[in-house]
Amino acid sequence: MxxxxxxxxxxxxxxxxxxxxxxxxxxxxxxxxxxxxxxxxxxxxxxxxxxxxxxxxxxxxxxxxxxxxxxxxxxxxxxxxxxxxxxxxxxxxxxxxxxxxxxxxxxxxxxxxxxxxxxxxxxxxxxxxxxxxxxxxxxxxxxxxxxxxxxxxxxxxxxxxxxxxxxxxxxxxxxxxxxxxxxxxxxxxxxxxxxxxxxxxxxxxxxxxxxxxxxxxxxxxxxxxxxxxxxxxxxxxxxxxxxxxxxxxxSAKPSEGKVLVIYSSMYGIQEKSMNVVVEELRARGFKTVIHRFTDREQASLGDVLADAIDAEAIVIGISTYDAAPFPLVELAIKLLVAKVNAEKPVLIINTFGWGKLSEDTIKSLFSSSRFRIVDIVSVRGAPQRSDVERIKQGVEKLVNSIRK
Ligand SMILES: Cc1cc2nc3c(=O)[nH]c(=O)nc-3n(C[C@H](O)[C@H](O)[C@H](O)COP(=O)(O)O)c2cc1C
Ligand SMILES: [Fe+2]
Ligand SMILES: [Fe+2]
CATH class of the missing domain: 3.60.15.10 (Ribonuclease Z/Hydroxyacylglutathione hydrolase-like)
Structure with missing residues (x-):
């Protein structure tokens, strides 16, 4: 009863x-x-x-x-x-x-x-x-x-x-x-x-x-x-x-210092890039809230959106999957655009094996939304030293965009 x-x-x-x-x-x-x-x-x-x-x-x-x-x-x-x-x-x-x-x-x-x-x-x-x-x-x-x-x-x-x-x-x-x-x-x-x-x-x-x-x-x-x-x-x-x-x-009012991080990682490869993002953000004094799609956990989309509405910025890690964005991350983006649609900066990481997603493919996920993509960093497999540098530069752009 x-x-x-x-x-x-x-x-x-x-x-x-x-x-x-x-x-x-x-x-x-x-x-x-x-x-x-x-x-x-x-x-x-x-x-x-x-x-x-x-x-x-x-x-x-x-x-x-x-x-x-x-x-x-x-x-x-x-x-x-x-x-x-x-x-x-x-x-x-x-x-x-x-x-x-x-x-x-x-x-x-x-x-x-x-x-x-x-x-x-x-x-x-x-x-x-x-x-x-x-x-x-x-x-x-x-x-x-x-x-x-x-x-x-x-x-x-x-x-x-x-x-x-x-x-x-x-x-x-x-x-x-x-x-x-x-x-x-x-x-x-x-x-x-x-x-x-x-x-x-x-x-x-x-x-x-x-x-x-x-x-x-x-x-x-x-x-x-x-x-x-x-x-x-x-x-x-x-x-x-x-x-x-x-x-x-x-009014999608941001909580100071909150950054939402969402990513897929099928075999833990993209997670290595995302760890760089998270460490870099934390070192700069941001509070990261992380939602993952992995073989161990599947983020609740409702919680992802709840953490997006008052984030100052968002980082999204998209694994390439069958020549397309990882489906659950694509769905999360679709819902973010539909339900949150706020002027917040977004950094994209795309991890791939043999063919990265085109910028057009990624941008089209956000088309006619208010989100601002500050950078798209494509990484082949696990991040090499040069990839780590590009990821850090991406975070730098994100942070500058918040403080603008
Ligand atoms: C089921 C599956 C499908 C994939 N499809 C593609 C693809 O179409 N193009 C590509 O470049 N990489 C593809 N990959 C490779 C992944 O994008 C690459 O291994 C990436 O580093 C994945 O990171 P993750 O395992 O942490 O998600 C695929 C991997 C898996 C497991
Ligand atoms: Fe109701
Ligand atoms: Fe209702």
């Missing part, structure tokens, strides 16, 4: 959280041994309850059972769908079934189309407008469009009475925190890397919208006392902390 939490966040607002430790690949792509939570919220009012998002479909029965602990299902008046990705809308069909389709679903106009496309159902639906306010049983809700976090359908709800901002994916993170709230500094510090991973892997493709939407929320002059996302911790002690963290991720 997955762990379930039910708690009063504030006043008549409740959280229903389930800890998913079964999903191994989130979105069938990102390896998450750390797990993920789905947080649904329920607001009780004198005119009936408002449910905000649900859980993934595998927990639909458990969801309904848990919701019954907080509210008589006949009292559910509205179901707000902040975002239709099935990790949140998956239990909606079940919830509508057990409530006899009585509640009205509220959401972005696109949500209506997606609910019908995904589940073949046509619930009673009312599209909400950007910044529209409604009053339910004396409680005022303000809907705020936060497009592309991370689908076009995404909205947030601000519960005026409590200063609570319910944001679905935005401000969420992977992991199964031991606490529901941000009360414990140790939990918060443990959790932050999972926020970075979640934000970059899931929302990164549209990260400019993180910045734009945070600025939009700030411009509304609302007092945000609680940030309640649909994954991970609820922020009610220090909501500014998660907003600032997301802002830094959205």
């Amino acid at each position: 997955p762990r379930v939490y039910v708690d009063k966040v504030v006043g008549d607002l409740y959280i229903l959280r389930v800890d998913d430790d079964e999903t191994r690949y989130f979105e069938a792509l990102w390896s998450i041994p750390e797990g993920v939570t789905y947080n649904s919220y329920v607001l009780l009012t004198s005119e009936g309850a408002v449910v905000f998002d649900t859980w993934k479909h595998i927990y639909a029965d458990l969801y309904v059972e848990t919701l019954r602990r907080v509210v008589d299902l006949r009292d559910v008046k509205y179901i707000v769908v902040h975002h239709t990705e099935p990790d949140h809308s998956g239990s909606l069909p079940k919830l509508l079934e057990v409530t006899g389709n009585a509640p009205t679903v509220l959401g972005h106009p696109i949500a209506k189309q997606l609910i019908s496309a995904f589940y073949g159902i046509e619930p009673r639906f009312r599209a909400v407008k950007d910044l529209e306010e409604i009053v339910v049983g004396g409680k005022k809700l303000k809907f705020i469009y936060i497009p592309w976090l991370h689908w076009p359908d995404t909205i947030a709800t601000y519960i005026v009475d409590y200063g609570a901002l319910l944001t679905c994916d935005a401000f969420g993170g992977f992991g199964l925190p031991k606490t529901i709230y941000d009360d414990d500094d140790a939990v918060v510090e443990w959790y932050k890397p999972f926020v970075r991973k979640y934000a970059v892997d899931i929302v990164g493709r549209y990260r400019e919208y993180i910045v734009k939407n945070i600025e939009k929320i700030m411009s509304l002059n609302i007092d945000v006392k609680i940030v309640a996302p649909a994954h991970g911790l609820v922020w009610r002690r220090n909501p500014k902390q998660i907003i600032d963290l997301y802002y830094d991720i959205g």
